[in-house]
Amino acid sequence: MKQSTVFRLSVTLFVLFSFSVVATAQPQLPAFFSDGMVLQQQTDAAIWGKSAAGKTVKLTTSWDRKNYAAKADDQGRWKIRVRTPQAGGPYEISITDGQTIRLRDVLIGEVWLCSGQSNMEMPMKGYRDQPVIGANEAIFAANNPQLRFFTVPRALRMQPQDTVKASNWKKATPETVADFSATAYFFGRQMQQTLNVPIGLMQISYGGSSAEAWMNEEALNAFPAIKKLPAADSAKISQRSPMSLYNGMLKPFIGYAIRGCIWYQGESNYERPDEYETLFPAMVSLWRKEFGQGDFPFYYAQIAPYNYSQLPPYNTGGKYNSAYVRDAQRKALDKIPNSGMVVLMDVGEENCIHPSQKAVGGQRFAYLALGDTYGKKGFVYKSPLPDSIRIQNGTMVIRFKNAPVGLTSFGKPLVNFEIAGADKYWRPARAVISKGELHISSPEIKDPVAVRYAFRDFVIGELFNTAGLPVSSFRTDDW
Template sequence: MKISLHLYSLLLLLLVSINGIAKVKLPYFFADNMVLQQQTNAAIWGWAKPGTSISIQTSWNKAKYTTSADAQGKWKTAVATPAAGGPYSISISDGEAITLQNILIGEVWLCSGQSNMEMPMKGFRDQPILGSNDAIFNSANDQIRLYTVPRAVQRLPQDTSKQSAWKICNAETVGGFSATAYFFGKMVQEKLKVPVALINISYGGSPVEAFMDAASLKAFPEIAVPAANDTNKLNNRNATVLYNGMLHPFLGFSIRGAIWYQGESNNERAAQYEKLFPAFVQQIRAQSKQGDFPFYYCQIAPYNYFNFGIVNTTAANSAYLRDAQRKALKTIPNSGMAVLMDLGEEFNIHPADKATGSKRLAYLALANTYGLKGFAAESPAYESMSINGNSITLKFSHAPNGLTAYGKKLMQFEIAGPNKVFRPATAVINAGNVIVTSPEIPNPVAVRYAFKDFVVGELYNTEGLPVSSFRTDDW
């Protein structure tokens, strides 16, 4: 009798364990307070006992969806979402229902990068965000939802990220959230008057290859990818590790687009970044299976990289990395770049004015993704040059009403002759063009603008958007 009772107890524990495993589970980002992308077929997925039938019901249209867990226990389906609104609920059941509450339908944006995206509204220690206290004080808005994927370094791609939760935007929740993402989302929400979700996947000090998968990096054999059986300790500077631990679990979640602020940790490899960065964008678009969704990024701000003890003058000059980002606009479809030439700080790699950079990202999204008109969104961009005797005339796009230095003399242009030696130049604005000359260079062949590590931009279109540093040469 004792043996029978013992066996019965073991069987009961086994059944409880099996039932616990069988209960439907979801990634942490499918949860109360989330936002689903409006007017799309939004993917929802999770895990259950292999072969289990999963039913999903959405409250906005009472529709029911049915799918089954595969041999590994994974299941996935898509639900049709209406125009923006809510709150709604979603019920997911494998026989025992889970109900997700207070769900909104609206605009979902992925916000990713390194420390300048990660930098929270409250600032880093001894490094403030300009105007943050007032912004936090006035931040309460239940139509803005915040989700941060926790930092994670992984050797292999993960199906789920570390635990986190959706937060409703208010003074208590926004202080620890990305300032760049928040200021962007606030402007988009106020202009569109629909719910906005901001999903922050960022990790300070990380190169772009940390956000890429091993397959995408095969085109870059000079980048070491940690082997699956490697026992060396990993950190966020290793290739693939943030893709594996933070980005991969999220890919497939329906989004409107992405904003990105990264590049500082690739500063010494500008030529490589010119190809690496577009490859990253192509990868996440392909794996998200949502076409060429809008991708807007911040050009890194000027900063004195000699603070890091770099002795190679060319490698330390962040203008080369900014130039790689400028050129990427032509190779990344449906993209835009927020120029930050006037926001950098010589001795702080984390500029305090995050609101202005975010506003420029929002201008790009509101104009190019949402079709709003009547305002400028693109910074003027160097387009072409023509040599006329001892002068070079530079033409710019995105300056329909011309250029300005706001009454100041242009001081950051340089000009070179056939010997490739640059000299300070005189530059004047004339009918929307810039004419560059120097008495030292009678036969000019090339021009550079603000092509220094740290510099404060001086040239704008009349709408107030700054020109990126650029060079007409490829020396």
């Protein structure tokens, strides 16, 4: 046989083989559409993927035997919305474009996005030499197939992605829980116990990440001081690079039906508190717009006190004080609709940026969600916040909201208050709790104009409502 004939035959066989592979390939789904997944109950949950261009994709759900269909576009992309029932399962979902795949052991329940930086990412087993208090007992007792989670692997990308690195849904067992987010697990465990429905947790976090890394280019155009990395500099990309985590980790997940989000981040933006005051609400607005599910609940942790001056570049003084970012987060409550803030003033550690009492934060996240989103009654679930301030005979009197039975220091002295007069010079102040109000004064100031509480980089909060939820650090000035 001539060499040219052999070549043409080889090419023909290659083309036929390639066509056969394309023609018989199963529909392609992002990694999180898989066996064991949890879908949000009683909603139009989107399921999407890729097939050959122009192919008709059919989908059947076992809970109602309803059939759906969509045609893949010229790039092979398709999306189908399925109506989910009340919580239950396990169910199956069949997807075919000529070749069939079946998603088995699918539960219907409540799905929460859990995102942020290292304090959300910190696993139950802890970091090296940094424990999670109570984790070993919780890991030992973890055996709950109704609590499931999916961890999106770390990924930094210059361009938006369609899917994430290989991962899979896992049921809560000692083997799986040890490597899962401690904050998210303690949150999800309480949610499942209280609601008694399947809970799905999607963990999308990256240690050391900045808020701008979780935003897209369009949203960041409103912040010209944030410089985007040129495409030619892709080798320099990091978890603090604008858009890097939005593109690599969040974008593929956008559109998955969720009930809400819990967020623990801010440490990597602590040196830019004024910017964070508008950047953070803009990020939340972007996510809600992208997901297209309205103003879903967004609960976030106020960063815990910590001595940031021990981190490079070792800045001190002025606004190099994490209290300013905590204050920006406090103010964000008025800028972000349907939001809530977990206060961690009582669990910070001076020399460790990762507080070990993760169960405290997870439980407080659950309180917020159960009270605000699910309407559970009979317990206090929000930390006190200043509500009104008046000056009375040289004393500043503050009334707080979210303190239905008043305030307490649990017997400890109130030592973290300062007041200032018109000279803007801060002096230590005496604070007294009286009939649910706080009376603050100093013999050195006859006419006070401003007050601050726990407004230092590292401080242990001492003021709580009687339910034990701490008061956020705050200031009444804008100096």
